[in-house]
Amino acid sequence: MMDKRILCAPFSDETIRSLKAGDMVYISGTVYTARDAAHKRLCEMIERDEPMPFDFDGQAVYYAGPAPAKPGKPIGSVGPTTGGRMDAYSPTLIAHGLKVMIGKGTRGARVIDAMKQYTGVYFAAIGGAAALMAKCVESAEVIAFEELGTEAVRKLQVKELPVVVAIDCRGNDVYKLARES
Amino acid sequence: MKQVKTADITALVEQLCIEACCVITEDINNKFKSCLQTETSPLGKEILGTLIENARIAREERSPMCQDTGMTVVFVRMGQNVQITGGFIEDAINQGVRQGYEKGYLRKSVVKDPIHRENTKDNTPAVIHYEIVPDDVFHITVSPKGFGSENKSALRMLTPSEGVEGVKRFVLDTVSAAGGNPCPPIIVGVGIGGTMERAALLSKKALLRPLDTPNPDPSLASLEAELLTEINKLGIGPAGFGGITTALGVNILTYATHIAGLPVSVNIGCHATRHAEGGL
Incomplete structure (x- = not known):
C-alpha cells in the first residue's frame, strides 16, 4: 500500500497545482455526478444564461450514472464512465468555473488546454470497481434533472474515494506517460 | 419432443442477469490473482488488488461489480427437437431481463431508439442470438455488455493478401487505440472469417470462452499467445495507468470465408467480461 493522501473537496487552486499526473489520492467531501445527458443540458443552460444547479467553484464533477440503491443504502454501484464523451462539453464548463473532473480514459486537446488555462485537474477513478466505490458514498441526493434517471445530477458525500491524477493542471497525462515508459 | 415452458425461460434469464452482473467468473478472478504476482508497476498492482476486492464485495453483497450493467446479450442454443410452450420465446427472454434488472438493482441503460434516445426503463429489449443445434438441448448464456468496452470494438474487411500479419496489425491497432477506456485489463475477442456480420458475432462469442481453456486449434492457440504477448507490451x-497487464486473454474464433475476403472483428471485453449460463 502506498502512502495515503486524502484531499477534501471542494478544491483550492493551490491543491490543484500540488497534484501531478500519476499520483494516487483519495477524495473526501462533496462531488456531483453528471454524464452525457446532464452535460448537454448544462451547456444549453449556459447558452441561455441560466444559473447552474450548483456552484462550480472548486467543485468536482464525477462522470457516473449509478445503479439503483438497495433498500437502506444511499446508492448502488457507482464507477466512472468514459471521460472522452464529455470532451464536447467540458471546455465550456471549465470556462464557467468548473475545476475538477473525475472519469476514466484520456481527454482531448481542447479539454487539456482549458485545464491548463484555468487550473483544472482530471482524476481517473478505477473503471469497473463500482461496488467498492459505492461503499465510499455516505449520502446521495438528486439535485437536478431528476427525469434523466441514472443520468440525473446527484450530490454525493464521499469518503476516501480512490482516484489517480490522470491529467494535471500542467497538461501531463498519465495515459501518455504510461505508454512512453 | 422435449417441451420447455416460457415461464421457466423467464425465471432462468432473470437469475442469470443477476448472477452475471454480481459474480465474477472463477477463471477471471484467478487470472487477476496471477497477474497481481507478475505485474511490475506499483500502481498497476494497486489497481489489480482493488479489482479483486471489488469482485469480492460484489459477490458477497450481491451488488453489481460495475454500475454499467450493460445491454443484455443473450445466446440461446436450442435443439431442433425442443418445443417452446406457453408463449413466444423472445417475450419470455425479455421478461426475464426486465425482472432480473429490477430485482437485482441493476442499472437500466437501454434507449428505445438510437436517434431519439428515450430510456426504456427496464433494460429491454435484449440482443438475442439463436443457434439451432441437433437433439433436445436448451441452453442460455446471458452476457451483459457494458459500452465502455463495446465502444472500442472494431471490424475491418481485410484483403486475403494482408493475411495473418494484417490480422495481427488490426488487433494490435484496435487495442492500442482503445487505451485505458475499456477498463483494462481487457479480454480480446477476435472473429476471423465468414461475412461481415458473422465475424462480428464470432468476436462476441469468443469472449465467452474461459481463460483457462486453450483454443482447440494449435495454430490459433499459438496466434492467441503471440497476440497476448504483443498486447501486453503496449504499456x-x-x-x-501503465504496466504489463493490459489483457488477460485473447480468444479467437474462425469460420469459412470467401475467396475474396478476410473479415476480422475485434470485440473488447472489460476486466469483468460478465457472463452466466444455464440450461433447462
Whole structure:
C-alpha cells in the first residue's frame, strides 16, 4: 500500500497545482455526478444564461450514472464512465468555473488546454470497481434533472474515494506517460 | 419432443442477469490473482488488488461489480427437437431481463431508439442470438455488455493478401487505440472469417470462452499467445495507468470465408467480461 493522501473537496487552486499526473489520492467531501445527458443540458443552460444547479467553484464533477440503491443504502454501484464523451462539453464548463473532473480514459486537446488555462485537474477513478466505490458514498441526493434517471445530477458525500491524477493542471497525462515508459 | 415452458425461460434469464452482473467468473478472478504476482508497476498492482476486492464485495453483497450493467446479450442454443410452450420465446427472454434488472438493482441503460434516445426503463429489449443445434438441448448464456468496452470494438474487411500479419496489425491497432477506456485489463475477442456480420458475432462469442481453456486449434492457440504477448507490451496496463497487464486473454474464433475476403472483428471485453449460463 502506498502512502495515503486524502484531499477534501471542494478544491483550492493551490491543491490543484500540488497534484501531478500519476499520483494516487483519495477524495473526501462533496462531488456531483453528471454524464452525457446532464452535460448537454448544462451547456444549453449556459447558452441561455441560466444559473447552474450548483456552484462550480472548486467543485468536482464525477462522470457516473449509478445503479439503483438497495433498500437502506444511499446508492448502488457507482464507477466512472468514459471521460472522452464529455470532451464536447467540458471546455465550456471549465470556462464557467468548473475545476475538477473525475472519469476514466484520456481527454482531448481542447479539454487539456482549458485545464491548463484555468487550473483544472482530471482524476481517473478505477473503471469497473463500482461496488467498492459505492461503499465510499455516505449520502446521495438528486439535485437536478431528476427525469434523466441514472443520468440525473446527484450530490454525493464521499469518503476516501480512490482516484489517480490522470491529467494535471500542467497538461501531463498519465495515459501518455504510461505508454512512453 | 422435449417441451420447455416460457415461464421457466423467464425465471432462468432473470437469475442469470443477476448472477452475471454480481459474480465474477472463477477463471477471471484467478487470472487477476496471477497477474497481481507478475505485474511490475506499483500502481498497476494497486489497481489489480482493488479489482479483486471489488469482485469480492460484489459477490458477497450481491451488488453489481460495475454500475454499467450493460445491454443484455443473450445466446440461446436450442435443439431442433425442443418445443417452446406457453408463449413466444423472445417475450419470455425479455421478461426475464426486465425482472432480473429490477430485482437485482441493476442499472437500466437501454434507449428505445438510437436517434431519439428515450430510456426504456427496464433494460429491454435484449440482443438475442439463436443457434439451432441437433437433439433436445436448451441452453442460455446471458452476457451483459457494458459500452465502455463495446465502444472500442472494431471490424475491418481485410484483403486475403494482408493475411495473418494484417490480422495481427488490426488487433494490435484496435487495442492500442482503445487505451485505458475499456477498463483494462481487457479480454480480446477476435472473429476471423465468414461475412461481415458473422465475424462480428464470432468476436462476441469468443469472449465467452474461459481463460483457462486453450483454443482447440494449435495454430490459433499459438496466434492467441503471440497476440497476448504483443498486447501486453503496449504499456497500457491496469486501468490504463501503465504496466504489463493490459489483457488477460485473447480468444479467437474462425469460420469459412470467401475467396475474396478476410473479415476480422475485434470485440473488447472489460476486466469483468460478465457472463452466466444455464440450461433447462
